[in-house]
Amino acid sequence: MLPPDPPSLDPEDWDDFRAQSHRMLDDMLDYAQGIRQRPVWQAAPETARAAFARPLPQAPGQLADAHAVFIEQVLPYAVGNVHPGFMGWVHGGGTPVGMLAEMLAAGLNANVGGRNQMPVEVERQIGRWMRELFGFPESSSGVFVTGTSMANLMGVLVARTQTLGVAARQQGLAGAPLVAYTSAGAHGCIAQAMDLSGLGTASLRRIAVNASQQIDVAALAQAIARDRAAGLRPFFIAGTAGTVDTGAIDDLSALADLAAREKLWFHVDGAYGALGMLAPAIAPLLAGIERADSIAFDFHKWGQVPYDAGYLLVRDGAQHMAAFAAPAAYLRREVRGLAGGSPWPCDFGPDLSRGFRALKTWFTLQVHGAERLGAAIDHTCALARYLEQQVEATPELELMAPVTLNIVCFRHRGRPHGDSDAFNGEIVADLHESGIAAPSSTTIDGHLAIRAAIVNHRTRAADIDALVAGVLRFGAARLNGTPYE
């Protein structure tokens, strides 16, 4: 007996669906076009949360109804990183071009783990472009991952396998006392990579930083010597190109020299800063990155590609593959047909099924071009310098860290002998709740700082002025003890 056809998951009425999809697309384009008219952020009310605390729907619902819930209960209550006033943490702004490309990728429903298909070739194109951008050799390899947290973990794993040999993949560390190094200003995911890889966070040395928040290379050399003298096995240095707190760039050339001398793996966490290579004024600050053994970075930060799009670039593709490829599967690959075209992206990381992150990245680079993306990056740094000037010209404000790139850490002086940390923390929360601007806060030398990380290509000088005005207004209101507005 023939099984009857199931109810379809494709549209019942394509014309009706098409009309609805045009409305949905229009809504998102309206959102991007009108973003300045919205608050940067607002807290989601209980009604919005309640819309997502319902039992599993059994019967089919209408697309238009689902879309209405999205428009009313989700869209107004996102983090706000599309908005030009968003300066909290290091989040990219995304672009309408990237949004459309993401829709095309979902339409293809490409699984880019491998096989003989053009989407894999698109990903290889990004690899060749990144090789060109970073001055890496032909033999290098790259792979898309969720983000730099994953790419840093993979960097540690490639270095471990290179140091101990592929046998480490069966035997684990087998007691090898591997030690890694990074700066006190490094992102927490470097320690997490040591944790997840089984090396342990106790085997990570967090080296002190100098006045410019860069790793102290002399102290690093001493730590390596101390560990060697104690019978340990140094293997990995993670430099940072753009620290998340202040935007500091380690002296990558000095780290490359030291790593070469000590025969250690030289990895660069360039999560947001590495794509500064696209910006003529910033690229020279990254000198030495071309000598890295591996670079982890995100297209979803300064690259403005919609989330998520992290990347790991490895100088020696053979070493990269040796850390992840399953030889049994890899050697059995076909040379003909759909199962040809090896090696595949799945040979360069832990993911088998994986989405088509390369397409939104390709569209972004293809449509906007390296020059325009580089100019957007340069502009965020120009705005940071402008904010630095505003802070220095305003008696109530003080700068908390040098401005290297696009991050400005400052604070309101508040009352003499007052609790400046709590005061500035309140100002940051006031700003968030006002919807005017969304900086974050961080701790610099033990003091709370208001931190403006300017990453979004939409941010303009007027948004910086609004931030400064907001800090002064909320600061004054709190000092006077008067409610504002």
Ligand SMILES: *Cc1c(COP(=O)(O)O)cnc(C)c1O
């Ligand atoms: C953002 C960031 C990370 C983490 O990257 P994700 O893409 O969020 O995983 C790591 N290091 C630095 C310096 C960062 O700025």
